[in-house]
Amino acid sequence: MVNQPQSRSFGTSEVPAARATIDRIELPEFVPPAQPAGGFSGERFLDRELSWLQFNARVLELAEDPDLFLLERVNFLSIFGSNLDEFFMVRVAGLKRRIAAGMAVPSAAGINPVDQLELLLSQAHELQKRHAQVFRQQVNPALEGQGIRIKKWDALNPEQKAGLRKWFVDQVFPILTPLAVDPAHPFPYISGLSLNLAVIVRNPVSGKELFARIKVPDVLPRLIAVDHPGSRNVPSRDVEFISLEDVIAVHLDNLFPGMEVVENYAFRVTRNEDLEVEEDDAENLLQALEKELLRRRFGPPVRLEVVDDMNPAVKALLVRELNVEEDEVFSLPAPLDLRGLSVIAGIDRPDLHYPKHVAHTSRALNESETSKAADVFAAMRRRDILLHHPYDSFSTSVQAFLEQAAADPQVVAIKQTLYRTSGDSPIVDALIDAAESGKQVLALVEIKARFDEQANIDWARKLEQAGVHVVYGIVGLKTHSKLSLVVRRESKGLRRYCHIGTGNYHPRTARYYEDLGLLTTDEQVGEDVSRLFNQLSGYAPKTTFKRLLVAPRSVRSGLIDCIEMEIAHKKAGREARVIIKVNSIVDEAIIDALYRASQAGVKVDVIVRGICAIRPGVPGLSENIRVRSFLGRFLEHSRVFAFRNGDDPLVYIGSADMMHRNLDRRVEALVRLSNKSDVTELLALLNRYLDAGTASWHLDSEGNWMRHHQDANGKPLLDIQTYLLESRARQTGAGRR
Template structure:
């Protein structure tokens, strides 16, 4: 205190290091005994139907047959989303590529593919968010690089950050023009795709691709769109859409129909959504919240939230996907997208959530929630305002690590 010329009253003791970023240095230490074992993501099997293993997947051919739901890093980003952009850039039948870019790596193959496409004469639109926190300088640099090579760069809408994760490809096929789309929960960043858990829908569904096309027209200033068939879009539609679904669950429960709400987000602080969830809990609807970061929900409070459970899962990968599940009387209404339940996402950003209708994809997301809320899974559990880590059962036996379980299952998968 003497050297700093401060009094004892100005010194505050905390139970942990003040700057946790210093721990990043430990992650780079080359010591096998304290490192995670190696893991190699695999190509999603639906992208390999009829493909010789030595050849890359033909994404267009696969998506003409069926939608594909990928979960990174278990399903390879490089052989799915990245491969789709690269294949589109090299395909003479592809006429146009449109993509949102919030964060990506400096040496991104996504950027290289967009440049290659523009140089080949394709129409390429990149909607770049130059106000992405911590990445402003990098985003400006590669936005200028894209413009240099002929990419049409748009910087989004005044007053709103563009945070949605969208890609649209227009291809000239024998039966006419066909559009392909990707709607994701995470950034188009090959590096973080190996560290962050995210999900994405690859599709040629005409309703979804029409929605995505109209949203791109809206973002690029060509039209003003507010109505979509398979998308919820912020700032106009996500809060109201989610609250409508919550109220529908309450009505179903009162009518004696199956009702349940399950949500996975990074953070939840929006008062209107939280109040609606409390209302659902008081009506008897089970509410499960899987929240990695900030959580303003107080579960298990008598008279307020007895039917609410909150879990958080921390592990090798950063849980980053945003998933929304409503039981809908036994015919689940499920969506994935870019939005957390925060004011900035719902009011000051362009976000998109796409509805999932494929029964297999719905079952996949449902199983993920089942595993996360299983008492045999390691998790942090919130009661009122107190978090408790639960890692062993009553006999001290270690519980299931969800991410390690998914790694083992993917590793055992035969592509």
């Protein structure tokens, strides 16, 4: 192993040890320079929010792909809907709030906030119309061709109608609550993301028309199997569905006896659901967050979706009562909220899904020929283990590591970060088992993980009740790093066993998130991880690290120094190259460093799944920068930073994306790989991603993404995820199962 000194020379600059620290709440947020660095144009950045919408457009392209398995296309339609909901709840809501408060400033791309909001709403309108058209014109007819139909009430036969009537009376009617609007009943509160029916009823005596609202219950499936209402065991073939709102609509007379139901229309509201917790003023962060979660339910509306045949007078009433602007009203064909298609996406039709994937145990953990579970600790003592999920099984590696630690009598302490985890997490169970067996267990639970706040509060309390020491990290910073530390008593003393990853300790998402992880007993890494945990749980603002880069102090500066090192190598006549793989890249200082590298002749490749503010291919600025994006069966989630460094490549993996929140307002950790075979393997993987024969999206200098998935003869290019699945199956000798 090559140990990294505490202060490393990068040719043109030094990384002093003092920079590898976290000063608790005193850190200023990074502010990009007022003047463009290096003489670059002020328009050198693409707009972050528009780039996010383009990412979701790429998701929609997968739903439009007729060569993709049909139920996977349905799933991408559902994912698109969920993504856009979050965009409005957080990004659009945040922009509106800043504009209203007079705090909005032009974006890094130079767009005025009001103009930016107008652009976002305009593009969102186009995307939602396209989303609806893909379902109605392409996917729904294809489903019908496979015997999967979504029916309207009038198209059902008498027996089907009778069955649904009985089900409605028994299972739906008791849940419904009609809310009238009149002088004695004010307009009701409409919860965010709920589907509703706006109902107009007429009093047959007075002839007066009145408005009422009915919430479509979210405790029931959105799509109901016509011949099996209430059952979750849906037939896989020749199955018919009807939407829950349609069933409710035809039974409205049950809810308004003595009134005449005139008309009804579906609508849906999206609200601001971003959290604001003033941690400095909160004596108890847990209680403050719970109070803020309650407030989230009542955030102001940011979008109103209505069916396109809605009576204009009804729409005007909703617009007035909900206080939304006209450009925030989205008129769409029914059905609204295509997230509900997840019911259909889950139908058991292997011929309409990706082939089944069975993750294999990592070769480094499975060196014996026996079926006995691998001894993770013994394997780690032999060498560092680089894991690549979901191709390498999470359950037989990371999960097994923690479960074996909990059961091992020689283990004396376990320290663990938890950002997101599943509702039935064996990770949490292992920590509880360890604490109950007398081990010292520390869990750093990030209760501010967006949209998982309540679940994480529940886990924190469950862990505390079991005797686990639960802490919530550093005030003012989210803890996003993915770290496990196990301390084991051995013949030569205590030994540290560490896992550092790019993804959450979430066994369920580990099946479809692409992530990397390192299992190691390296002394320097163990020392660094121990120091970081001590900093997170106690008071250690001047901690230094040797093998880790830790945000908010040293990730940005350390990576920029690595980029400058490549520039120095290039100027000295040596080969130089930078490869970065992240979920998002918007940080101006990092991007400017990449621009400087490009100007010096360094070849720069950026692989980004989502948001990208880089303008590649601009003469004199970024002609040596290429940007690629990969979307598919698995969500590309790993973060990798690779530098040629002459003939001694430097490769880091870790939790940080290149965004302000990651680099300035979160605790993130990157670890440098020291095993040369791991470095070689990871560089080969990155080069396979970037190969001209691999399918991907290419970004041009104007911010447009173009999909490249066929060669000049129309032959499909290599799908990187399929290639890796098949490659791993061949390596394990298991073949496709």
